[in-house]
Amino acid sequence: MATNLSLLLSIILHLLVIQPIRGHSFKSLQHLEGSHKGQTVKGLHEIKRYLSAFGHLKLNHSIGLSSDHASVKDKDEFDEHLERAIKSFQKNFHLNVTGRLDSSTLDVMMTPRCGHESKYAFFPGKPKWNKKFLTYTFDSSVTPEVLDKLSFAMQTGFEEWHKHTQFTFARGQPSSTSDIVIGIGHIDGRGKVLANSLPPTSGKLSFDADENWSINDKPNADQIDMVSIATHEIGHIIGLQHSTHPDAVMYPFFYAGKTRRKLSQDDIDGVFALYGKP
Structure with a gap:
């Protein structure tokens, strides 16, 4: 049952064609361009949630985005976890791997998209039809x-x-x-x-x-x-x-x-x- 629930949640996340950041909130986040490790910048928690949604960042207490009452400073802190996640995202989409929120990285994040990314890939367990x-x-x-x-x-x-x-x-x-x-x-x-x-x-x-x-x-x-x-x-x-x-x-x-x-x-x-x- 747990495996089936996990697969269902994965499908729901991965198959939505979405516009994850652009829209009512992203204009207020353009000031994040150039952000790098060591800084605390309001709005970085939105980037963390984006990278978490697409498998580059695991949200937990150590990176300040838990469900408890973590401070805004912790949520918007550019730490080594976020830098590593941004590098993973940049590498996956053939961007310059800087670990910073440069303009090209933000441009890609703002683009309407559909869920998970990788080179051609399959769903967990490789489900397929038994007929053509x-x-x-x-x-x-x-x-x-x-x-x-x-x-x-x-x-x-x-x-x-x-x-x-x-x-x-x-x-x-x-x-x-x-x-x-x-x-x-x-x-x-x-x-x-x-x-x-x-x-x-x-x-x-x-x-x-x-x-x-x-x-x-x-x-x-x-x-x-x-x-x-x-x-x-x-x-x-x-x-x-x-x-x-x-x-x-x-x-x-x-x-x-x-x-x-x-x-x-x-x-x-x-x-x-x-x-x-x-």
């Missing part, structure tokens, strides 16, 4: 007004994965018998969680209805490309975690107004490593 033909359907949350757009996004994503892997996807009915069930609903408002999904063999995928979605080849600067997000989430559904390669569909950061619809070699290598070559 998967059916999908849309649940009752998908209204006729958004069905065409969502259907196009998913079909385009499925075709991209089919083109390079052994997977075939076909629309099926009803949802109780389909491998993949796709929905859309209000998650947390615009600009935070874009979509979430579960790994094999749960086959659940949901988009945030509050986002400004586009299916155009060139979305506007304030629009999120639904095709790119659909393609990314399909990768999770078949068992892939994230990649540190910026060109990969499974790269966890995503910008409004941009598209990333084509699988990179890293995405393909990940599927082959999990399932074998076709």
Whole structure:
């Protein structure tokens, strides 16, 4: 039971496409640029929470972010634990490994992203499908007004994965018998969680209805490309975690107004490593 709960919590954390710092709070944190070990700067606790959420920093009493009444000074202290976590983050995303909160590191942290990072990776236990033909359907949350757009996004994503892997996807009915069930609903408002999904063999995928979605080849600067997000989430559904390669569909950061619809070699290598070559 404990193992199953741990896996579920890991899935919830790792699969959310989120904007972890940017938004109402990050403008007030830009003064952190240049911060380094030995300083105490108001707002560093937000960086600690960010790095903890993505596996670079373990929060405990020794670093002043426990659930007790630790002082603000302790919470905002730039100690060796934080320096080591920042170096880990910088190394993982091919940044200059300084251990400081330089501008390039803060820029990456401010970018909308999806959960955990590594080179192509898998979920704990490497769950995967025992078949290559998967059916999908849309649940009752998908209204006729958004069905065409969502259907196009998913079909385009499925075709991209089919083109390079052994997977075939076909629309099926009803949802109780389909491998993949796709929905859309209000998650947390615009600009935070874009979509979430579960790994094999749960086959659940949901988009945030509050986002400004586009299916155009060139979305506007304030629009999120639904095709790119659909393609990314399909990768999770078949068992892939994230990649540190910026060109990969499974790269966890995503910008409004941009598209990333084509699988990179890293995405393909990940599927082959999990399932074998076709």
